[in-house]
Amino acid sequence: MAASLPDPSVHTTNLTFAFPDGSTGLRDINLDLPANSRTLLIGANGAGKTTLLRLLSGKRMAPSNTVSIAGIDPFSTGLEGVTYLGLEWVLNPIVRTDIAVPELLKSVGGDHYPERRDELVHILDVDMSWHLHAVSDGERRRVQLCMGLLRPWTVLLLDEITVDLDLLSRHNFLQFLKRETESRKCTIVYATHILDNLAAWPTHLVHMSLGKVKKWGEIESFEMPSNDGGVEGNSRLGQLVLQWLREDLKERGPRRGPEGKSYEHMQGVGGYGLEDSSSRK
Numbered sequence: 001m002a003a004s005l006p007d008p009s010v011h012t013t014n015l016t017f018a019f020p021d022g023s024t025g026l027r028d029i030n031l032d033l034p035a036n037s038r039t040l041l042i043g044a045n046g047a048g049k050t051t052l053l054r055l056l057s058g059k060r061m062a063p064s065n066t067v068s069i070a071g072i073d074p075f076s077t078g079l080e081g082v083t084y085l086g087l088e089w090v091l092n093p094i095v096r097t098d099i100a101v102p103e104l105l106k107s108v109g110g111d112h113y114p115e116r117r118d119e120l121v122h123i124l125d126v127d128m129s130w131h132l133h134a135v136s137d138g139e140r141r142r143v144q145l146c147m148g149l150l151r152p153w154t155v156l157l158l159d160e161i162t163v164d165l166d167l168l169s170r171h172n173f174l175q176f177l178k179r180e181t182e183s184r185k186c187t188i189v190y191a192t193h194i195l196d197n198l199a200a201w202p203t204h205l206v207h208m209s210l211g212k213v214k215k216w217g218e219i220e221s222f223e224m225p226s227n228d229g230g231v232e233g234n235s236r237l238g239q240l241v242l243q244w245l246r247e248d249l250k251e252r253g254p255r256r257g258p259e260g261k262s263y264e265h266m267q268g269v270g271g272y273g274l275e276d277s278s279s280r281k
């Protein structure tokens with residue numbers, strides 16, 4: 001039987017992970033995220049966020065004694081209450097069929113949690129008469145979020161699943177998550193590139209690059225840029241993340257092509273078809 005979680009803290013100790021092809025996914029990750037924290041996982045595309053979340057969720061096997069949720073290895077002991085919502089879940093074909101919302105919510109236990117179901121339906125502004133083959137992407141995503149969050153999880157691992165939500169729905173959704181962590185014992189780790197509405201949301205930040213954690217800690221421990229986004233209108237958190245990503249790109253250097261040639265080298269010989277058309281004869 002799956003273990004339940006008394007204290008949903010999330011720890012990794014010297015977590016290094018290699019993919020089946022031998023390439024390194026993560027290197028020496030040490031994190032200590034307390035119960036009731038809301039962590040934003042920040043990093044460029046390919047930084048290792050999904051890899052880390054899948055290891056935390058127990059969907060991938062981590063080396064022994066490197067990942068623990070409330071002191072338990074999530075891979076070896078199935079954990080009741082760890083919910084991972086990522087791309088595979090988003091792409092589940094069932095939510096594209098001619099199925100009605102009440103039926104879907106019932107199939108994930110909606111009748112056992114009627115108050116949560118009704119609250120989520122209200123917060124995510126879901127129309128119970130929708131049929132899932134005839135809704136927009138954002139509407140479908142809202143129904144999926146109701147389904148995914150219905151059972152009262154204790155550790156929620158979110159892998160950028162709010163991209164289709166309109167600004168108000170996303171705001172309401174994030175406020176709901178915040179209230180959850182303030183009103184019961186639960187913890188959230190959220191990987192995202194979209195920082196709107198998030199400036200006052202996280203309690204912790206984790207900055208990843210090239211499979212490593214560069215910095216992590218309580219939000220107060222980070223020095224935010226003093227200006228408030230200038231003409232671009234970014235939040236100070238947004239400005240900080242832009243600064244991090246610029247530094248990461250500089251450290252990484254240009255990408256290499258199939259023969260180890262950089263993009264700059266390929267320009268003009270048609271590499272990747274990205275040459276500037278204005279320079280063509």
Ligand SMILES: Nc1ncnc2c1ncn2[C@@H]1O[C@H](COP(=O)(O)OP(=O)(O)OP(=O)(O)O)[C@@H](O)[C@H]1O
Nearest residue numbers: 019021023025043044045046047048049050051052
């Ligand atoms: N199965 C795999 N085998 C080998 N390498 C992989 C595999 N899955 C992912 N990678 C590589 O691991 C790195 C990290 O991928 P990951 O999906 O964790 O990044 P991410 O930070 O979530 O990126 P994004 O923001 O684009 O979602 C990438 O360089 C990716 O190409």
